[in-house]
Amino acid sequence: MQFRNQKQPEKMEPQMAPMIDVVFLLLIFFMCTLRIISQEGDFNINMPAVAQAQTETPKLLPDFKIRLLADVETGQLVEIRFGQRSLGTGPRAFLLLQQTIKEQIAGSPYADEIEIEIDADFDLNYEHVISAVSACTGEVTGATTEGGRRTISRFVEKIKFAPPRQSQRPPVGG
Amino acid sequence: MRFKKTELTHVEVDMTPMIDIVFQLIAFFMVISNFEQTQADERVRLPTDVLAQPPTVKPAHELVLNVGFVRDPDHGIPKQGPIVFHNSQFCRITETDSPHQVLIYNRSTGQNQTVETVPFAYRLEQEKRLFFDRGVSPAEEVTVIIRADTHVPTGLVQKLIQMSQETFTGSDGSSQEGFAKFALKAEMATDDRAFQPRGN
Numbered sequence: 001m002q003f004r005n006q007k008q009p010e011k012m013e014p015q016m017a018p019m020i021d022v023v024f025l026l027l028i029f030f031m032c033t034l035r036i037i038s039q040e041g042d043f044n045i046n047m048p049a050v051a052q053a054q055t056e057t058p059k060l061l062p063d064f065k066i067r068l069l070a071d072v073e074t075g076q077l078v079e080i081r082f083g084q085r086s087l088g089t090g091p092r093a094f095l096l097l098q099q100t101i102k103e104q105i106a107g108s109p110y111a112d113e114i115e116i117e118i119d120a121d122f123d124l125n126y127e128h129v130i131s132a133v134s135a136c137t138g139e140v141t142g143a144t145t146e147g148g149r150r151t152i153s154r155f156v157e158k159i160k161f162a163p164p165r166q167s168q169r170p171p172v173g174g
Numbered sequence: 175m176r177f178k179k180t181e182l183t184h185v186e187v188d189m190t191p192m193i194d195i196v197f198q199l200i201a202f203f204m205v206i207s208n209f210e211q212t213q214a215d216e217r218v219r220l221p222t223d224v225l226a227q228p229p230t231v232k233p234a235h236e237l238v239l240n241v242g243f244v245r246d247p248d249h250g251i252p253k254q255g256p257i258v259f260h261n262s263q264f265c266r267i268t269e270t271d272s273p274h275q276v277l278i279y280n281r282s283t284g285q286n287q288t289v290e291t292v293p294f295a296y297r298l299e300q301e302k303r304l305f306f307d308r309g310v311s312p313a314e315e316v317t318v319i320i321r322a323d324t325h326v327p328t329g330l331v332q333k334l335i336q337m338s339q340e341t342f343t344g345s346d347g348s349s350q351e352g353f354a355k356f357a358l359k360a361e362m363a364t365d366d367r368a369f370q371p372r373g374n
Contacts, residue, residue: 027196
């Protein structure tokens with residue numbers, strides 16, 4: 001049976017405007033909260049307390065000793081010593097340290113046993129210690145990156161710190 | 175002369191491609207937003223290094239120690255030395271028990287204000303005991319992540335390590351070993367130049 005005035009079903013269109021508003025708000029939120037942070041990496045150090053460390057088996061090789069001397073006022077690096085040998089200062093000295101350790105370790109059957117002790121002045125800026133740890137542990141073998149990672153060859157795994165020295169800076173009140 | 179009347183047509187803009195692009199942008203920002211480094215502290219300017227690589231395996235238990243400075247825009251690094259920012263408290267790397275007052279630059283007011291600092295040795299002991307009470311061995315299962323500023327004196331970082339290593343008395347009265355595993359954090363250098371100091 002046919003009816004007169006039968007209405008055609010209306011085409012329902014979803015309201016896009018509120019959704020677009022919300023989407024733009026989300027976009028602005030993520031854009032504003034974005035902080036461009038460089039990725040962080042770490043250097044692992046296994047340093048048990050002295051009493052615990054002494055119970056370990058005696059080592060086959062003596063430790064390598066790195067001495068880092070600082071300027072008392074600024075905390076900048078003044079000299080790097082590998083044993084008794086002075087390697088100078090600055091990025092070149094760290095490269096020389098890296099090469100020296102690499103040469104000493106090359107072909108040694110006890111490379112895994114070698115431990116490096118870093119003995120730094122109290123007032124030395126921490127960034128130089130990180131550079132020293134980096135120079136002692138490995139090197140970048142290829143400039144190309146694989147998924148954001150560099151190709152790295154590690155030659156020493158064991159790093160430890162000598163007991164802290166006394167600060168040479170005058171104490172500051174307040 | 176007669177003109178043919180044209181009816182005004184309602185032009186509808188096709189929104190679909192724009193919404194597609196906006197959704198893609200949102201997805202992009204959501205992916206690159208760094209929600210993981212929540213314990214990172216902006217008052218700590220980490221040293222940069224080419225060999226610093228993100229760990230492949232995340233440690234099961236970790237304790238993050240942020241050591242840095244509240245820098246004053248006019249005077250730079252404050253003279254009273256670095257501070258450990260721990261659970262929104264200012265701590266000093268010292269063994270003495272007494273609290274200490276320091277002047278800290280307040281960014282919102284732009285002036286220095288006196289803040290009471292807590293000796294960090296006491297906080298560290300609490301952390302060790304907390305891990306122990308949860309059945310986690312501080313010496314074997316916990317990694318102490320040290321995020322120290324480039325200008326922190328090395329001796330203070332060494333002191334912090336020493337304080338972390340110290341034995342403590344567990345809640346059952348037994349003497350327990352302190353932390354033994356440490357990870358020194360550094361920012362990944364963006365270029366391949368090795369051993370470049372970061373500067374101020």
